[in-house]
Amino acid sequence: MQRKLTITVDETVYDGLYRVVGPRRISQFIEDLVRPHVVEEDLSAAYSRMAADEEREAEARDWSDGLLGDVADEAR
Numbered sequence: 001m002q003r004k005l006t007i008t009v010d011e012t013v014y015d016g017l018y019r020v021v022g023p024r025r026i027s028q029f030i031e032d033l034v035r036p037h038v039v040e041e042d043l044s045a046a047y048s049r050m051a052a053d054e055e056r057e058a059e060a061r062d063w064s065d066g067l068l069g070d071v072a073d074e075a076r
Contacts (some may be wrong), residue, residue: 007030017029
């Protein structure tokens with residue numbers, strides 16, 4: 001469910017939002033910025049979404065495999 005919220009911002013801030021973000025995208029832009037600070041996300045759901053991202057997982061695997069070579073060269 002969505003709720004309507006009226007906020008007041010400086011005219012230059014509004015003009016910048018209108019110019020950069022677009023007239024019909026300001027609400028979503030502000031929600032995307034604010035959400036992580038006010039809504040607790042279910043961590044297991046977030047981890048599941050991350051694991052489902054095959055490109056991200058391949059990059060992470062390449063990165064961690066690269067670290068293995070660094071550790072093998074360290075003196076013990």
